[in-house]
Every structure is written in structure tokens, then in C-alpha cells.
Amino acid sequence: MKSTAESGEGPDGFNLEEFLPYRLSIASNRVSRLFAKQYSEQFGLTIPEWRVLAVVGRFGTLSPTSVGQYTAMDKVKVSRAAATLVARGLLKQSPDPKDGRGRLLRLTRKGSTTHNGVVPLAREIEATLAAGLTRAEWTALNKALIKLNEHVMAIEGPDPGEATD
Amino acid sequence: MKSTAESGEGPDGFNLEEFLPYRLSIASNRVSRLFAKQYSEQFGLTIPEWRVLAVVGRFGTLSPTSVGQYTAMDKVKVSRAAATLVARGLLKQSPDPKDGRGRLLRLTRKGSTTHNGVVPLAREIEATLAAGLTRAEWTALNKALIKLNEHVMAIEGPDPGEATD
């Protein structure tokens, strides 16, 4: 139905399939699904959870707010992801001695073990993706996304940078 | 906190900010938000709704299934978007004379009017996005996304191609 006759321009010359924002949305979705599947199967983690784990693992000790900045998730999502990670014993949450409102997140020993598995898997999946493109295409994609991000951010106001998954 | 000292590699050399799937997700989100805002303000349409409208407007008469294929939305989303468009008088739904199970969607006069405004807005927003990149970067982005899409599709099985918004 899609692959048969029609594939050129319609009466108004508008073709959704060739529309970049649409392609971007689909690509992002497919990649997210791929990640979600892998992380769910191998570690029982959702994407917000592994992002928190990755960032805390990298920096050692972080406040939920900082985690939010590094992962581009809002504080609600961080809070909930952190809560389930704490419940599972992968993260420890303690009060911030410097600020009674704040909390500090760090890996437990168990969390550290998981983290050691999580990062390689991320790299592996990324490598799998990269394998579909030439090296030049891959770097071009990277650069274009960076520029696009900055540009859109400039347009809509820098405020609510956010990632859905 | 993000823009200060830290920006190189962590102890494990993993930097979420430089991780392509992450960038892809954020870019897609920002762009989607931009679209959602514009379409909501100017036409009171959600993204699924304008996609349906765009596709039906282009092809004239379509079944919900076909709409789903063209827009990469699952049938539930199409069904709901179509229902609200019908309720608003932008779309008409009639039984398919060839197949009692099927329905046919087409624009009403009012829907046609809206469609005439919707497509230029899409083009305008796309142009705004493109303005942030050089022409070469833009085409590279397009090509890379196409390849990435095909590649991921090949990996995870061709089945549930889907767009979130």
C-alpha cells in the first residue's frame, strides 16, 4: 500500500515521509525501543533508571538536581527512578549535610556491579547502530544533531530540556 | 554545574552527553515540543491529529490502516485521532462499500480549509529548523536518519514501526 504506486508528491506537494521532524521522531523511537528492550531484558532497568545509574556511576556522588541536568530529565522522573533504584539496593540516598533540603545519591556495592555491566551494554548498542552507517555519516549525524539541538533550544527558550524515555 | 569544570570523560570514560542515542532522543523531543506548541496554538491540533489530517489531505480518501502506515502510528492512535477529528467536523468517516469491516476517511470542507493552513505551517517550521544548519549538514542529517532507520528496523525486526507523538 505504501510501497506500490504512490511515493511522489501529492496534490499539495507535501509528503510526510520526507518530512524531517517526522523521520527524526521515528528514528528516535526505534532506537529508544531497542534500548528499552535490551536494558529491560538484561538488567530489568527502564531507560530513566539506567540513565540515573550511568550518571551517578560516573560522578560518584550527585544530587537529584544534578542528575536531572546531566540526563535532561525533570526532577520528577529522577526522583521516581532514584526511588526504585534505592528500593532495589542499587543506590543509596543520604541527606546532604550542606543543605537540609538536598539529598545525595551514590552507588551501593551492588549498584556498582550493575553499573559495570550497564556501560558496556550501552557502548555495544551504540556500536551496533554505528555499524549501519559509514564513519563519515555517523560523525555527520552527530554534528548535525548537536547543532539542531542548540538551534531548537535557542528558538523555544532554553528552559525545559527533556527526554521522554 | 554542567557547563563548568566537568565535560571530559569520567572514570569509566562514559559520557552520557556524548552518547548518540541520548542526543537523538533529546533532539526529537525538542522538535516535537516545538511542533506540538505551534499546532496546538494555531489549530488546536495534537501531533497525531495533524499527521492524520496531513495524510488524508494528501491522498484524498484513506482507510485508518493506510493512515497508520503512512504516519507510522499504531491503529489505536489513528483511531483516536480520527475520532476527535470527526467530532470536530474536520473529517468524515464512512463505511467502505468494498469491505464491511473497513472505514474510509476523507476531509470535510472545513477539514480541507484547515488542511490548507496546516501544511504551510509544517513547512515553515521545518524551514526554521533548517535555518540552523548549513545546507550540507541538513542533507547529511536527512540521509543519516534514513539509513539509521533502515538499519534499526533490520535489527529489531521490521514489525512495530511507531512514532510517539
Added chain:
DNA sequence: CGCAGTTGATTTCATTTACAACGACTCCCC
């Protein structure tokens, strides 16, 4: 014909998500 299997579309339900309000606390200026 009759019935088993399949497909088109909608509906239902459990889960996920965003948005808003909240309590606890800090900051700062009077």
C-alpha cells in the same frame, strides 16, 4: 452451506507521563 481462521477497527485496562501543589528547608534583607 458452514465453520475455522484472519483481518479491520474500536474499546478496555494497566502503566507511564506530565503538571501542579505541597512540606521542608535555605537565603537574604530589613
Added chain:
DNA sequence: GGGGAGTCGTTGTAAATGAAATCAACTGCG
């Protein structure tokens, strides 16, 4: 040192989402 303004993190609530169940109608084969 007291009080308004702002921030940190959590919780509650309402909307959006996808998976599976449902219903109707077509197809094919005995």
C-alpha cells in the same frame, strides 16, 4: 532574628500511551 521569596525533592492527580481483549465482517476450505 524574623519573615518573605525562592529552591529541593516528593507526592497526588489527570491525561496519554500501548497491549490485549472485543466485536464485526471477510476468506477459504471441506
